[in-house]
Amino acid sequence: MSTYYVTTPIYYVNADPHIGTAYTTVLADTLWRYHRLLGDDTLFVTGTDEHGDKIARAAAARGTTPQALVDEVSGRFRRLWPRLHVAPDRFIRTTDPEHVTLVQHILQRVYDRGDIYFGEYGGHYCTGCERFLTEKELVDGKCPDHQTIPEFVQEKNYFFRMSKYQNWLLDHIAAHPGFIRPERYRNEVLGFLREPLEDLCISRPRSRLEWGIEIPFDRNFVTYVWFDALLNYLTAIGYDHDPHWSDYWSGVEHLIGKDILKPHAIYWPTMLKAAGIEPFRHLTVHGYWNFKESKISKSAGKPVDVEPLIHAFGADALRYFLMRDMVIGLDAKFTPEGLVQRINSDLANDLGNLLSRITKLVADHFDGKIPEPPAAPCELAELARNLVSQVPAFVVELKLHALIEETLQLVRATNRYFESSAPWSLAKTDRKICGEVLYECAEALRIAAMILQPVMPAKMNELLARMGEPVERFLLSTGAVWGALRSGVALQSGPALFPRIDEKTLGSVLPELFPTAAAAPASDAPPTDLIEMQDFSRVQLRVAKILSAERLANTDKLLRLQIELGSERRQIVAGIAQHYAPEQLLGRLIIVVANLKPVKLRGETSEGMLLAAKADGKLVLLTVDADIAPGASVS
Numbered sequence: 001m002s003t004y005y006v007t008t009p010i011y012y013v014n015a016d017p018h019i020g021t022a023y024t025t026v027l028a029d030t031l032w033r034y035h036r037l038l039g040d041d042t043l044f045v046t047g048t049d050e051h052g053d054k055i056a057r058a059a060a061a062r063g064t065t066p067q068a069l070v071d072e073v074s075g076r077f078r079r080l081w082p083r084l085h086v087a088p089d090r091f092i093r094t095t096d097p098e099h100v101t102l103v104q105h106i107l108q109r110v111y112d113r114g115d116i117y118f119g120e121y122g123g124h125y126c127t128g129c130e131r132f133l134t135e136k137e138l139v140d141g142k143c144p145d146h147q148t149i150p151e152f153v154q155e156k157n158y159f160f161r162m163s164k165y166q167n168w169l170l171d172h173i174a175a176h177p178g179f180i181r182p183e184r185y186r187n188e189v190l191g192f193l194r195e196p197l198e199d200l201c202i203s204r205p206r207s208r209l210e211w212g213i214e215i216p217f218d219r220n221f222v223t224y225v226w227f228d229a230l231l232n233y234l235t236a237i238g239y240d241h242d243p244h245w246s247d248y249w250s251g252v253e254h255l256i257g258k259d260i261l262k263p264h265a266i267y268w269p270t271m272l273k274a275a276g277i278e279p280f281r282h283l284t285v286h287g288y289w290n291f292k293e294s295k296i297s298k299s300a301g302k303p304v305d306v307e308p309l310i311h312a313f314g315a316d317a318l319r320y321f322l323m324r325d326m327v328i329g330l331d332a333k334f335t336p337e338g339l340v341q342r343i344n345s346d347l348a349n350d351l352g353n354l355l356s357r358i359t360k361l362v363a364d365h366f367d368g369k370i371p372e373p374p375a376a377p378c379e380l381a382e383l384a385r386n387l388v389s390q391v392p393a394f395v396v397e398l399k400l401h402a403l404i405e406e407t408l409q410l411v412r413a414t415n416r417y418f419e420s421s422a423p424w425s426l427a428k429t430d431r432k433i434c435g436e437v438l439y440e441c442a443e444a445l446r447i448a449a450m451i452l453q454p455v456m457p458a459k460m461n462e463l464l465a466r467m468g469e470p471v472e473r474f475l476l477s478t479g480a481v482w483g484a485l486r487s488g489v490a491l492q493s494g495p496a497l498f499p500r501i502d503e504k505t506l507g508s509v510l511p512e513l514f515p516t517a518a519a520a521p522a523s524d525a526p527p528t529d530l531i532e533m534q535d536f537s538r539v540q541l542r543v544a545k546i547l548s549a550e551r552l553a554n555t556d557k558l559l560r561l562q563i564e565l566g567s568e569r570r571q572i573v574a575g576i577a578q579h580y581a582p583e584q585l586l587g588r589l590i591i592v593v594a595n596l597k598p599v600k601l602r603g604e605t606s607e608g609m610l611l612a613a614k615a616d617g618k619l620v621l622l623t624v625d626a627d628i629a630p631g632a633s634v635s
């Protein structure tokens with residue numbers, strides 16, 4: 001049995017979880033579940049990154065204390081994960097006392113070994129990245145990730161002798177091809193290392209930043225957030241005091257998005273080396289989920305909330321889409337239409353439908369009990385055996401999208417076998433063969449469900465439970481064996497496993513998913529699609545007066561507004577509840593899109609959309625600057 005320890009980045013708590021952070025966490029959970037299925041000893045850790053400038057600034061902007069902010073937002077991450085069927089063994093926070101002790105211990109060790117010194121530095125500091133950017137990294141004087149001009153900061157600080165480990169790191173990468181993967185990111189890191197590596201500034205003066213871990217050998221400084229955050233991967237396994245820490249460490253896989261390659265591929269291994277700890281085993285880097293052409297993120301003004309997606313489509317279907325539609329290492333496109341297409345074709349049509357067809361015929365002709373298998377299995381058995389034998393390679397090589405597709409190929413082949421054998425006619429002419437066909441189809445489906453269980457744990461467990469399969473921890477090697485399906489066991493009927501999503505449902509959830517997407521394009525991004533004047537003139541903008549406002553039950557995002565629009569009264573549902581209290585809105589004159597087709601949001605009709613501007617997660621209503629009659633057109 002080998003150990004598998006999987007980590008996600010610990011997320012900053014200056015913003016709520018969104019589809020990007022959900023992706024890495026679902027990926028970690030899925031890999032963790034696959035390794036359990038393969039019989040490994042596993043550990044899965046995620047958490048939140050709670051110190052540093054970014055958090056201090058976000059707290060100040062909200063008029064709260066850093067501690068109150070981190071408690072609130074970290075709680076939101078922790079509560080979201082179970083809703084996505086994500087079950088980490090440990091949720092770590094960098095404000096945990098155990099972590100603070102570990103960071104100070106490692107700092108002291110590296111200092112005592114002579115690899116930390118005091119010096120002065122001036123450089124371009126990007127608050128978004130929480131690090132100094134080199135001249136080479138700047139594009140037109142701006143941070144390429146955040147599109148902001150970094151501040152020039154000059155101050156005395158502590159420095160880590162990172163440069164000393166440059167050659168060691170190059171040799172280590174060369175000797176361990178799986179150290180950074182996929183290869184494109186390994187090459188990117190080798191590219192960084194072609195330039196001389198600078199030492200890393202690892203402190204911040206208390207006078208500038210209070211919110212951090214105190215440097216153990218100088219009370220006037222706090223620890224730079226990356227030196228603090230990266231060490232969470234050791235705190236989580238009880239570094240140096242848990243008897244098993246080194247077993248887990250030897251099987252570690254760090255999952256990250258490409259935005260944080262440099263801290264993980266350069267700072268982290270050199271920090272470990274300086275502290276006398278073995279480097280990590282794998283750093284696996286994935287691309288971005290993009291919405292249209294730009295990265296989905298809070299700072300880009302394009303968050304895609306996860307809660308409404310779970311509510312509308314279900315956690316497992318969302319997990320399926322995320323795992324199926326991103327090839328690890330490449331960017332992927334997130335569109336609600338793409339998500340629905342996946343659910344309808346793979347899950348409703350192929351998988352769910354197969355279960356319903358088999359269940360119905362078994363109920364009608366075999367008293368609801370799984371019939372007897374044939375003496376010799378059909379061609380599906382070979383397909384299934386082949387697939388099962390390839391699962392470990394797909395998992396180890398991180399080709400989850402391909403594993404899912406291959407499994408769906410088995411499901412589709414089973415549907416074809418069902419069609420061509422026509423068990424519904426056989427039921428009238430040859431009941432024995434009819435039973436054998438149904439057994440084989442059910443068996444292929446059972447094996448497919450076992451393989452897909454890490455991707456969709458709740459739905460696949462439900463499917464297996466309907467077949468009378470025990471769904472506690474099972475192993476692929478003993479469970480996914482052709483012919484293990486037990487005849488005579490009840491095949492329970494139930495509602496459709498994956499109901500089809502129709503256009504109406506999609507239309508009704510879109511405004512909630514992207515409450516401000518239409519109203520507020522990314523603040524400083526250049527327009528990508530130019531439109532003709534006549535396109536714009538189709539949109540009727542009008543002034544409206546808010547007559548009443550109230551919160552909608554079961555969502556913390558939506559308000560129901562009654563508005564006056566000339567002689568008309570209308571109801572609109574707006575995603576502004578986190579930015580405005582209902583009583584703040586009464587009597588306000590706002591701008592609405594008046595000719596939108598009505599949609600239903602959480603069962604409430606919305607006849608129009610209000611306009612708001614968005615930046616840094618803050619939403620501000622567009623209003624008029626003098627009194628004007630409600631209903632006035634905006635041109």
Ligand code: ME8
Pocket residue numbers: 008009010011012013019020021023024049229230231232255256257258259260287288289290295296297
């Ligand atoms: O960087 N597509 O935290 P963070 C795919 N605290 N993944 C995305 C994504 C997108 N559009 N947007 C975000 C930090 N992610 C540090 C990490 S670790 C010691 C410290 C995911 O909240 C992806 O995993 O900014 C990315 O690397 C991470 O969220 C960044 O999270």
